Amino acid sequence: MTSPLRRLLQYTRPHRRDIVLGTTYSILNKFFDVLPEVLIGVAVDVVVNRQDSFLARMGLSSVSMQLLLLGLLTVLIWGGESLFQYLYEVKWRNLAQTIQHGLRMDAYRHVQQLDMNYFENQSTGKLLGILNDDINQMERFLNGGINAIIQVFCSSILVSAVFFVLAPKIALIALLPVPLILYGAFWFQRRLEPRYAVVREAAGVLNGRLNNNLLGIATIKSFAAEEREAEHIEAASNIYREHNRAAIRFSSAITPVIRMAILSGFVATLVYGGMLTLSGELAVGGYSVLVFLTQRLLWPLTGLAEITDLYQRSMASTQRVLNLLETPLHIPYGGQTLSRGTVKGQLQFEGLHFAYGEQAVLDGVEVTVPAGQTVAFVGSTGSGKSTLIKLLLRFYTAQQGRITLDGQDIQQLDLQGLRRAIGYVSQDTFLTDGTVAENIAYGLPEASREQIIAAAQAAEAHAFISQLPQGYDTRVGERGQKLSGGQRQRIALARAVLKDPPILVLDEATSAVDNETEAAIQRSLDHLVVGRTTLMIAHRLSTIRNAHCIYVLEQGRIVEHGTHDQLVAANGSYASLWRLQTGQRDPGNDLGLAAL
Template identity: 55%
Template sequence: MKEHPLKRLLTVARQHRKRVWLAGASSVLNKIFDLAPPALIGAAVDTVVEREDSLIASFGVTDAFDQLVVLAAVTVVIWALESAFEYAAARLWRNLAQTIQHDLRQKAYEHIQDLELKFFHEKSTGSLMAILNDDVNQLERFLDEGANDLLQVATTAIVICGAFFVMAPGVAWMAMLPIPIVLWGSFKFQRLLAPKYARVRERVASLNSQLSNNLSGIATIKSFATEAYESKRIEAESRAYEDANRDAIKLASAFSPLIRMAIVVGFVATLVYGGVLVLDEKLAVGTYSVMVFLTQRLLWPLTRLGRTFDTYQRAMASTQRILDLLETPIEIQSGGLRPEAIHGEIEFQGVDFGYPNRENLLNGFDLKIPAGATLGVVGATGSGKTTLINLLLRFYDPRAGKILVDGTPIEELELDALRRAIGLVSQHVFLFHGTVEENIRYGSEDATLKEIEEVARQAEAMEFVEKLPLGLKTIVGERGETLSGGQRQRISIARALLKNPPILILDEATSAVDNETEAAIQRSLEKISKERTTLIVAHRLSTVRRADSIIVMEHGKITEHGTHEELVDLNGTYARLWRVQTGE
C-alpha cells in the first residue's frame, strides 16, 4: 500500500523543511496575535465596569484612564505584530508554493526525459502535459492558501480551548461540543472526496490528451473535413470532465452547511449559559464578553474547512499523480565509461529483440560495420531497419546479445557519450520554433556562426537559406512549418554534421523529398560520409547505391549482403526492387 501523498510530498520536498517551519511559525504567530483583540475588548469592558478593581489594576495601574491608555498601547503593538506576521506568512507560503511548484515540475520533466521510448508509447502527450501543468498548479494553489488556513484553524482551536478552560471551565465544554462533530465530518468528507478528485484528475488528463492530439493533427482534420466529428469528441471528453467535477462539487458543497448547523449549537449554548452565569453574578461581564467573541472566533472559521479540504483533496490527487510519475522506474541506465574518442566500429552480436508485448523481430542478429565505412540498409516496411537504429541509440535494449561500439558494449558507455557520438537524420524531421541558426546549432550550443555556415553548405542548405527573408535569422515556425520537406531535411543534416559525430545515421532521409532535393542530399552525403561510419536506411535504392556495402533485411534477418553491383548481379530481392524503381 502506498504512503499518503502528503507524506510522500514532504519526503520529496525535505530540502525546504526550514522554510516550511518558518512559514508555519509565521502562520501560528499571526493567528495568536489575531486572537488577542477579543481579550483586549474584554479587558476594556472590565476596566470600564470594575475600574480600580479591574484585572489591569492588579498590575499597579489603578486609574481607569491610565488603564485605557495601556490597553491602547498594547493594542497598537499587537496589531503591528499581527500585520507583520500576516505579511511574513503570506510571503513565505506563496514563495514556498512557487519554489516547490518549480522544483516538482523540473524534477518531473527531467525524469520524463530519462525514461525510455516505451514509456512514451504507453502515455499520451496530453496526459503528461496535464501532470506537468495542471497537477503541479493544483498543488501550488493549496500551498498558497490552504496550508496557512489549516494551521490557523488548528492554532485557533488550541489557543481558544486553553483560554476557555482557564477563564471558565464550567462554560468551556459547551463551546467545545461541536468540535468532535466537525473533526469527524472533516475526515469523513476527506475519505469520500479523495476518489472523486482522483477521477477528476483522470478526466482532465484524458481531455488534455485529446486536445493535444487534435492540435497536432489539425492539418489532417481539415483535409478530411472532420471538424464537426472532432468537436463532438472534445465535447464528450469535456462533458466527462464536467460531470466528474459536478460529482465532487455536490459532495464538497454539503460540508459547510452541515458543519454550520453543528457549530451554531455550541455558540448558542455559550451565549445562553454564559449569560445566565453573568446574571447570577457567577461570571464577570468582561470574561463573558471575551468568551462570546472567542466562541465565534473558534467556531465560525471551522465552516471554511470545507473549502480548505476541497483544495487539499484536489492537491493530494494531483500530488499522487506527480509522485507516481517521479517514481516510474528508469529501465535504461547509463553506463560509466566515457571514452576519449569513438572511431565508429559497430557490431551486433547475436541480438534478440522485440518491441513491448510483441514477438521477437530480431533473433540472433549479427552485423559488423568497420569504422569509416558506409552501409546501406534496405528492405520492406517492418523488416527491422529502423529497429537497428533504435537499438544502437539505446532507445531500447535488446532481450539478448550485445551491441558494441569500438569493441565496447554500449550499455557500459555513458548514454550521453554514446548519443553525442551519433548524428541522426530522421525521416520525420523535428524543427523547433526559432531561427534557422538556432535549429542548426541545437545540441552544439558553443558552435560559431562560421561553423554553422560551413555545415549548412556541406548539407547544401545555404543556397535556399540565403534566399530566406532574414537568412539564418529567419523564424522557421513550429515544427518548421514555413519550410518545405527537403529544406527541413537539409537543416536536419546540417544539425547532425555540426556535432561532427564519428557515426552518422540517415533514416529514410530522402523518402519525402523530390528528385532534385534527393540529388542534392546525395551530393552532400558523398562529402559528409568521408572518415565517419555512416548508416543509410532507405527505401529509395538510389540513395544507397554508392555505399561501401548494402544489406537487405526481411523479417529481421539479413537475406542479401554486398555492393550495389554484386546485389544486382545476384538477381534477388535487391535486383527486383532496383528494376521496379528504375522502371526497367
C-alpha cells in the same frame, strides 16, 4: 501504501528550514489575531467597572490611562498581526513556487530518461497534465492550504486556553462540537479521495485528446473533420465535467454540516454564558471575550470544507506526480565514460532479437560495420530497419544479442557519451520553436555563427535560409511548421554536420525532398560520409548506390547483403526493387506475361 502527503513531505525535506520559518510566522500571526478579542473584553471591563477593572487591579487606576494603554496595545497587536501575515504569505508562496519548480523539473528530467517503450504506452496529454496541471494543483495547496491548517489548529489551542482560564464550564460546552467537526472533515476527506483521483484521470484523457488534435490540426482541416473532432472533445469534456459534478455534490455538503455543529457551540456560549453573567458568576468583560472568541474559534472551522476540498485535489495530483517520479528507468544513464574523440566507429550487431510486445521485429540479425565505412539497410516497411537504429541509440534494449562499438558492449557505455558520438537524422524531423541558427546548433550550442553557416552550406541549406525574412535568426515555429518538409530535413542534416560525429545515422534523410533537393543533399552526403562510420536507411535506392555494403531485410532477417552491383547481379529482392524504381522491365514479370 504511503499517503501522498507523507510522500510529499519527504520530498520537501531540503526545504525544512523554510517550512519551519513559515510555520512560525503562521503561529505568531494567529497569536496576534486572537488578542484583539481579548482586548475587547478588557475594554468592556474598563468601561463597566472603571476603577474596579482588571487593569486597575494591575495598578493602573486611571480609566483614561487604561484606555490609552488599550489603544497602544491594539496598535502593536494589529501591527504584529500584519507583519507576520506578510512574512508567512511571502514564505509560503515562495516555498510553493520553489517546490513546484523543483518537482516539475525533477519529473521532466525523469521523463526524459524513460525508455521509448514507456511513451508508446502513455498519452502525451496525460504526461502534460501531470507536468503542468497536477503540479499547479499541488502549488495551490502549498500556497494557502498548509497555512490554513496550521492556523485552524493554533486557533483552536489558543482560544481553548482562554476559555478554560475564564470559564471552564462554558469551555467544555462550547468546544464540544470541535472533535465532531474535525471528525466530519476527515470523514469527507477520505470519501473525496477516490472521486478526485477519477477527476484527474479524466483531465489527463481530455488533455491527451486536445494535444493530439492540435498537433494534427492540418489533417483535421484537410478531411473537414472539425465538427467530428469537436464532438470527441465535447464527449471527453463531458466525462470530466460529470466526474467533477460527483465530487462537487459531495464536497459541497461539508460546509452546511460544519455550520450546524458550529451553531450549537455558539448558542451554548451565548445562552449559558449569559446566564452565568447575570448570576454574577462571570464578569461582563469575560462574557464579551467568550462570545467573540466562540465565533473566532468555531467560524474559521467552516474553512475546513475548502481546505479539505483543496487538500484532496492536491493529494490526487501529488499522487500522480510522485508515481511518475517513481517510474523505474529500464535503460540506465550511467556507464563507462566514452570520449567522442577516441571513437573509431567499428560496429557489430550480434544475434539481435527484438519484439515490440508480442510482435517480433528482429530475428537473429548479424551485421558488421567496419570503422569509416558506409552501410545501408533496405527492406519493406516493418522489416526492422529503423529498429536497428533505435537499438544502437539505446532507445530500446534487445531481448537477445548485443551491439558493440569498437569491441565494447554499448550497454556498458555511458548513455550520453554514446549518443554524443552519433549524429542522427531521422525521417520525422524535430525542430524546436527557436531560430534557424539555434536549431542547427542544437547538438553544439557553443558553435559560432561561422560554423553554423558552414554546416548549412554543406547541407545545401544556406541558399533558402538566406532568403528567409530574418535569415538565420528567423524563428521556425513549433516543430518547424513555418518551413517545408525538405527545408526541415536540410536543417536537420546541417545539425548533424555541425555536430561532426564519428558515427552518422541517416534514417530516410531524403524522404521529404524533391528530386533536385535530393541531388543536392546527395552531393553533401558524398562528402559528409567520408572517413566516418555511416548507417543509412533508404527507400530510394539511388541514395545508397555508393555504400560499401547494403543489407536487405525481410521480416526481421537479413536475406541479402553486398554492394549495389553485386546485389543487382544476384537478381534477388534488391535487384527487383532496383528495376522497379528505375523503370526497367522485370524479367520475372516478362516470363509471367509470356505464359499468359
